[in-house]
Amino acid sequence: MEKDETKIEFVEKTPMNFSGYTLIEGFPGMGLVGTIGAKYIAEKLKFEEIGYVNANIFIPIIRIHEGVPVNPSRIYVHREKKIAIIISEQIIPKYYVEKMAKSIVEWIEENNFARLISLEGINAGEKNQNKIYGIAANKKSLELLEKYKINPIKEGITTGITSLILLELKKNENFEAISILGNVNLQADYKAAATIIKKIGEITGIQIDTAPLLTEAKKTEQELLKHFDELKKTAGKVEKFEGHTPMYT
Numbered sequence: 434m435e436k437d438e439t440k441i442e443f444v445e446k447t448p449m450n451f452s453g454y455t456l457i458e459g460f461p462g463m464g465l466v467g468t469i470g471a472k473y474i475a476e477k478l479k480f481e482e483i484g485y486v487n488a489n490i491f492i493p494i495i496r497i498h499e500g501v502p503v504n505p506s507r508i509y510v511h512r513e514k515k516i517a518i519i520i521s522e523q524i525i526p527k528y529y530v531e532k533m534a535k536s537i538v539e540w541i542e543e544n545n546f547a548r549l550i551s552l553e554g555i556n557a558g559e560k561n562q563n564k565i566y567g568i569a570a571n572k573k574s575l576e577l578l579e580k581y582k583i584n585p586i587k588e589g590i591t592t593g594i595t596s597l598i599l600l601e602l603k604k605n606e607n608f609e610a611i612s613i614l615g616n617v618n619l620q621a622d623y624k625a626a627a628t629i630i631k632k633i634g635e636i637t638g639i640q641i642d643t644a645p646l647l648t649e650a651k652k653t654e655q656e657l658l659k660h661f662d663e664l665k666k667t668a669g670k671v672e673k674f675e676g677h678t679p680m681y682t
Contacts, residue, residue, distance in 0.1 A: 464554035464617030480509035534597035570610035
């Protein structure tokens, strides 16, 4: 697929006015923290699924739930709390990460979102999983990290789709955009996810019990790992059939 053939669009099954909404972004990354955390919030607080990302960059493997296919990337809202969530259950191929990041930022700006909070993981090399780290898109966002006692990463390197989203949003000095990172020790780290979910509660004012996440952790971990293993196997088959190598972030 050539770059100019890339198609990414945000489809809203129910027309929405996102003005003043906080957007929570949960894409696969270290420890699958973003996917686990965003999905848990959407399910436990009964967010309404109102749309999806229609793109021709996803690997051709679709999860089936209750007998019907599920979109790889979905949009949920909680109208009362004015919170939206965008979730991806597929890793975005490296070739398309920049395009996806820019498309998300364009969607954010076109819909007048008030704030972005990205959920991520980091291997900080310490056992204390209660410690949360943060990256801010601009100086205004740094104030948000300070307000909620999130440890800013002052020097280092960040990668993946979230890093490019923050870089794009840096251009808007008045927009709050942060990435909060749980301390990851496992391939699918539900404890790190639970920690950042609690912090999300502080920032947004939502009340969410993370105890069920911890008790259901083993099942959640195994399901997610199985899902991503299937993605990798399918990608390998596609590579063999089409004669090229998909790359992942």
